[in-house]
Amino acid sequence: MKIECIRTHHLRCHLEQPFGFSQWYYDQRNVLVIEVITDEGVSGWGECYGPADVIQGAVEKFYAPRIIGMDPICTDAIWQHMWRSSLDFARAGVMMAAMSGIDMALWDLKGKALGLSVSELMGGRQRDLVPCYATGMYYIDMPEDTLMPRLIEEAKGYANEGYTAMKIKVGKNVDFDLKFIKAMREALPNTKLMADSNHAFDLPEAIKIGRALDEYGYDWFEEPLSPEYPHQFRQLHEKLDVAIATGECEQTRFGYQKLIERGGVQILQADLAYCGGPSEALKIRTLASTHGINMIPHVWGTQLNLAAATHFLATAYHEPGRKEERELLLEYDRTENPLRDELYSTMVQVSGEGAVVPTAPGLGVVIDKSALKNFDINTTETR
DSSP: OOEEEEEEEEEEEEEEEEEEOSSOEEEEEEEEEEEEEETTSOEEEEEEOSOHHHHHHIIIIIIHHHHTTSOTTOHHHHHHHHHHHHTTTOSSSHHHHHHHHHHHHHHHHHHHHHTOBHHHHTTOOSOSEEOEEEEOOOBOSSOHHHHHHHHHHHHHHHHHTTOOEEEEEOOSOHHHHHHHHHHHHHHOTTSEEEEEOSSOOOHHHHHHHHHHHHHTTOSEEESOSOTTOTHHHHHHHTTOSSEEEEOTTOOHHHHHHHHHHHOOOOEEOOOTTTSSHHHHHHHHHHHHHTTTOEEOOOOOSSHHHHHHHHHHHHTOOOSSOOSSOOOOOEEEEOSOOHHHHSSEEEOOOEETTEEEOOOSSBTOOEEOHHHHHHHEEEEEEEO
């Protein structure tokens, strides 16, 4: 079996309600999905995290021509071939995002060719239901005295749906954040809470916010600092009890090795559509385990990345391990997302109880090609 064709689809949708976080607001979603097709008609799908139009060029013009004719079952060999092809000028960034989507598609294809789910290919499911946390409480353009109660009501809605864990956004401004952290805990005293600043704070601000998270029993502080200053994570951790989580901006085991060596990080959040794909995510998890650190994927985008992360966590062990294991939570974004919710005929089934791990061959999700036309703004094909 050989790779015969690689198609890319730049998908876009406009949002009814723009939403924001510490850095900016979104009024549309864009994603690049990749289809790898063999000479025997077996195909696999993957997606990329990052600027879809730029990544599309990297796939079409650079990587796709280099892997046409290769055996798609040999995922590690293909990954290494792509890596060496661009090593001199693209060890990270959008080129690695392109590799990630191709690699994800190859895992989907390999599972279909062998009749095995991706979790079986990754070593076997440890659980059939992966517990989830709801990511939400993004900002809406309104006065703060109106915004805060609206965010609290949003969170209560997720609790009513059965979610026992959720992640809020911080980083709007320190005064608002401190009031919001307290208000969330008072509204949901028995809910597992986490906070994500999307690298909004300098070190003194992060310490101040982190101490509030300690006071109100939050489980982790996500992206408290800029990825440009990894040495500050150790400084922050020395001041706090709350776990420091970061890594969605990082790529490859080599990048994560440097992040771990700096110290201070307890949870790595590699995105399987960006870090190098499932092949590299497994290596990052092994690396993390040697340091007693857990890897919990960042999840954004469509059903493909959601399914990949679900399979990944279905096969995970909590470090260091115990009889009553600690939950490794799957991120489930609750913002408006037609590219995830209106594009697929078969989806990962998610509820407050968790995500059901797909058992069909490959990733176990299926794109509705008629629906694809509603969002596809540019398609490429390489043979």
